[in-house]
Amino acid sequence: MPLRVHEFDWPDRAVVGTIGLPGARTFFLQVRAGKQVVSIALEKQQSALLAEKIDEMLDQLITIGGNPFSVPTSTPPELVDNDPLEAVHESFRTGAMSLSWDPTTAQVVLEAHPLTDVASDGDDQLPDEDGDDETEMLLVRMPVGTARAFAKRTRKVVGAGRPACPLCGYPVDSDGHVCTFPED
16 A cells, blocks of 8 residues: 655645634644645644644753754744635545654654544454555644744634633533533
């Protein structure tokens, strides 16, 4: 089964954005370099955790004596990206993701792999008999400023969802909310 790698080194744009209304949003990680644009679907929780882990990684790098990587403590203003997603054509739905640091290029490295289908007995589903199934992955290398801007935007997008009920903490839908908070 051939592996198709959507690889971006120093992308022009790397953002998380959504399509849909709060409560029914689909989250996408979209990366662009030149005319190549790849969009992968991911869960809200994956988005939030990704932003958190990127910030943790960058904050930890700052503590290294002398900060040889020039990691910014906040988002550089010139890297703020509040534009909507470009045309979305979902390449795959994200399953496993990993983050790492490449000290030779001073870049955050993000890998995203597709959600795999698992048969009811727990075994991975086999490819089609003709063997044409292709496995995909996204590989993005972001400089530290871009990574910091990516994390900030992602936190903003995640936080723009439905407000939480002050009593029970569950999301309040636009058509109302029946609070199940237990009475004393």
